[in-house]
Amino acid sequence: MKTVLITGANKGIGFETAKQLLTQGYFVYLGSRNENNGKEAEAQLKAAGLVNVALIKLDVTDINSINKAKALLENELPALDILINNAGIPGDQPQNISTCEMTNLREIFETNYFGVIQTTQQFLPLLRKAEAPSIINVSSEVGSLTMHTTPGRNTNWDNYHAYGSSKTALNTFTVMLANELSGTNFRVNSVTPGYTATDLNNFQGVKTVEQGAKAIVSLVNQPPPGTTGKFFKEDGEIPW
Template structure:
């Protein structure tokens, strides 16, 4: 049974992604910052008859927590097939970069960018042991430079400059890491769930969590060798 670790998995898109992958017979480790929330998420899945799941406490912004999570997983499995970097925050508004506080900007980047990097670095040895593995970075269309280059094209997008810039940086990390690992058998891609109704946007999104998780699950399940350094949405590849 292939193993998956997804961060930020106790709720929203992360939880739905974990559930859908478990239903596809992956063994899914739900990375959760809060231990109690993780246990509650596991209980919800057990109540649905889904038993191939387990919670691991991990705060992606805390390197000690990330290392402890890696050590716990190493004691349980010999390799990791899929790492889904889903944990993320939107930060506080206002986010216009002419007025956004550096405290807010750093807070957002600490989770959405640096957290992803240090989590990926810690789990790379386990990913390399699987022979063919996949890193999926959950990004957003608000991080697309192509989309941002059209002023006023999406009014809702224009509210999240700081959040969007963190996802742009994440996309750059995706491409650079993919190129670095191209000969290793590890694919690295970004995927946007779309405007999904979660607590990230006060549940104002236009897609359900089931719909938002679909492109992530599809990319994880396909894991086609050679498909790397790309950005996907529910309808297929999209523009950086």
């Protein structure tokens, strides 16, 4: 049974991704910064008959929390097959880059960029032990520089400059890590769920969480050797 660790999995797209993967036979570790919220999510899944799930307390902004989670999994698993870096925050809006408060920008990057990197770094040794390890970074179209510079761009994105910048940086991390691990059995990719209705956007998204999670689940199920160093949405690749 393949094992998956999903950060920020107690709600929203992370929770739905866990649910869909559980129905497909994976064992899923629910990473949750808040232990009580994580326990509620775990109980909800088990009540639905999805028993191959376990809570793991994990705050991606806290290296001590990450190390404790790593030690726990190292004691339980011979290898970790898939890491889904899903935890993220939107920050306060509006956040036009010309006026965005630096405290807001730094807080967003702490979770969406630095948090992903330090979580990935700590779990790489356990991932290396898997036959076909995969790292999936949950990004956003708002991080696509090509889409920002295309005529007719979505001007509503101007309210999300700081968030979008963090996702652009995340995409850069994806490319650099994929390049560093080229020639190995690793796959490292970014994926966007699309504009999905979650508390991240006050449930204003046009897609359901069931629809948003499909892009992530599809990438998890990509047969080896698969693709690495790419940016995907539900219906295929999108530009950086």
